[in-house]
Amino acid sequence: MSDRIILPPPPRVPGLGPIAAAALFLDFDGTLVEIAPRPDAVEVPDHLPDLLHRLTEGLGGALAIVSGRALGELEQFLPVPIPMAGDHGATLRPDPLQPPTLPSLPSPPEAWRARADALVAKHPGALVEDKTHGFVIHYRQAPELGPEAAALLASMVAEDPLAFTLLEARMAWEIRPRGASKATAVRALMAAAPFAGRTPVFIGDDVTDEEGMDAARSFGGQGWRLDDMFGTPQVLRDWLAEAATGR
Numbered sequence: 001m002s003d004r005i006i007l008p009p010p011p012r013v014p015g016l017g018p019i020a021a022a023a024l025f026l027d028f029d030g031t032l033v034e035i036a037p038r039p040d041a042v043e044v045p046d047h048l049p050d051l052l053h054r055l056t057e058g059l060g061g062a063l064a065i066v067s068g069r070a071l072g073e074l075e076q077f078l079p080v081p082i083p084m085a086g087d088h089g090a091t092l093r094p095d096p097l098q099p100p101t102l103p104s105l106p107s108p109p110e111a112w113r114a115r116a117d118a119l120v121a122k123h124p125g126a127l128v129e130d131k132t133h134g135f136v137i138h139y140r141q142a143p144e145l146g147p148e149a150a151a152l153l154a155s156m157v158a159e160d161p162l163a164f165t166l167l168e169a170r171m172a173w174e175i176r177p178r179g180a181s182k183a184t185a186v187r188a189l190m191a192a193a194p195f196a197g198r199t200p201v202f203i204g205d206d207v208t209d210e211e212g213m214d215a216a217r218s219f220g221g222q223g224w225r226l227d228d229m230f231g232t233p234q235v236l237r238d239w240l241a242e243a244a245t246g247r
């Protein structure tokens with residue numbers, strides 16, 4: 001793999017200067033692709049998988065998708081051999097040719113999931129999404145459910161606060177095990193080649209990305225919010241395409 005890409009400044013902050021020897025950490029939903037009405041309705045532009053593959057090669061392998069999505073879903077949306085971390089860092093696949101590593105983490109009791117199902121059943125359009133070690137209540141199609149979903153999941157986490165935490169996402173509430181986050185994913189990836197020693201740049205759109213951004217900063221790198229630096233996923237994709245040319 002070559003190592004020829006120098007990241008250009010983001011379009012909204014041109015004074016930032018180019019970044020050589022970068023390691024790029026990219027969030028998926030709302031960052032690489034536009035938010036859709038449902039998790040399964042996301043549209044991935046045809047050119048995006050190949051673009052990410054070329055970028056990864058040009059960065060000497062140091063690009064990873066770091067997402068709240070389950071790894072299997074990421075692999076379907078982006079069927080290219082690049083490093084990935086799914087489930088908010090609970091599933092790591094640093095080497096795309098090796099099986100993922102699954103840190104030992106708790107999973108919520110079945111009864112919690114059943115209570116979430118019962119609530120969602122009363123709100124047409126809402127849905128529950130399963131994760132390897134948790135689940136999400138999505139209320140984008142049933143906005144009135146937001147506060148009740150938050151209260152229900154908060155009451156569950158209060159039953160076992162050492163094992164689980166509540167995460168607010170975009171029109172969604174999620175139960176996640178403690179011990180995994182986008183920060184743990186960045187730290188694990190930065191511990192070894194090809195990421196170690198590079199300048200990490202984490203790009204995300206959501207409150208769930210803040211931990212990944214902070215982790216990147218702790219390695220002397222940068223955490224960029226999509227809104228501040230690019231504005232939209234389309235502008236980010238254009239910037240990635242410019243970076244991939246290596247000029």
Ligand SMILES: O=P(O)(O)OC[C@H]1O[C@H](O[C@H]2O[C@H](CO)[C@@H](O)[C@H](O)[C@H]2O)[C@H](O)[C@@H](O)[C@@H]1O
Binds near residue numbers: 027030034066129171
């Ligand atoms: O870490 P990310 O890659 O940003 O993933 C965060 C969550 O994204 C998905 O939900 C969000 O996107 C959906 C599709 O655009 C949207 O319908 C939903 O309202 C958003 O919350 C995904 O379903 C979750 O599993 C991810 O954790």
